Amino acid sequence: SGGGSQLSTQIREFFNEMIQEWTGQQLNHVSTYGVRIYENGAVLAPHVDRLPLVSSAIYNVAQDVDEPWPLEVIGRDGRAHNVTI
Numbered sequence: 001s002g003g004g005s006q007l008s009t010q011i012r013e014f015f016n017e018m019i020q021e022w023t024g025q026q027l028n029h030v031s032t033y034g035v036r037i038y039e040n041g042a043v044l045a046p047h048v049d050r051l052p053l054v055s056s057a058i059y060n061v062a063q064d065v066d067e068p069w070p071l072e073v074i075g076r077d078g079r080a081h082n083v084t085i
Contacts, residue, residue, distance in 0.1 A: 008032070019055050027055060035061060044071070060085050 012032050020027050038044065049056050063069070068084040075081055 015057055015059070019057055023055050025055070038069075048074070058085075 012029055015032075016027055016029050058071070063085065071083045071085055073081045073083055
């Protein structure tokens, strides 16, 4: 039994608490998607999470880029919010 399971649990609990504070809602964790690596030129395809069932977060672990990576997020209010990662 390695530390991976324990680390995954700690990460899930940390983000669950943070997102609950952010949304003001009691959440039931359903899934956690693992680390993604986006290489130069990669595109995160536009998509909509399964509303109204989902509250999502992106945690930028590390990056080494020549220029900032713009990300557009559509809030629950329907408005676009531009975030630079």
